[in-house]
Amino acid sequence: MKAFKGIPRRRILLALTLVGASTGAYAVGIGSNDFDAVTTRLQNWMQGSLGKTFALGSLAVGLAIGVVKQSVMSVVVGAAVALSASIGPDVLSSIFTATM
Template sequence: MFPFTFNSALRFLPAATGTQTRKTPSVEKLLMLALFIGFMFSSMSSMAGAGGTEFTQVYDQITGWANGTLGKTLGVSALLVGLGVGVIKQSVIAAVVAVAMALTAGFGPGVIDGVISSGLTIVTPI
């Protein structure tokens, strides 16, 4: 029986024995640079949901479609098609996908509106 201890585990690690040193690949360096740039500009993107009043009518129209009769019609139609496909394939997965699509159409605009409009307002501009 071989006792497995911390010192015996070090034999299997090349970096621990000093025989081979690990160098950071260029992909990891690029990833770190991209994360740094993303964090650097993240405070500038907090106002992304403000303004754009020229698109308010279009947004209201599309949201009305999704939450109104068109969205309900598409949801019920997807459910019926999903049930039909489920009967043909003898699987309930198509109906589950249809219900998920109807839920996304119903709740999606509200969720997107909440995420986009949750930007922080800068009281004292820099």
């Protein structure tokens, strides 16, 4: 933050918000479907047997590390990864297809 030493934080936050909003509005205006096949395939993989295997594997690794370290945090991280792998594609799909 040395580069922004003389500028108040509110102005920096406002500038970043405006840049983010303008790029978001620009991205919404572009309606290309170049990557529809890839996103459909990845979503099907994550919601199918590959996603379940990934979720169970991350949960198992979290449990194993938690037993070795005798810590609950590894189990929480494993459960969070498993949860985000199984629910994440639906959440992201609903975010990107939402309309105002």
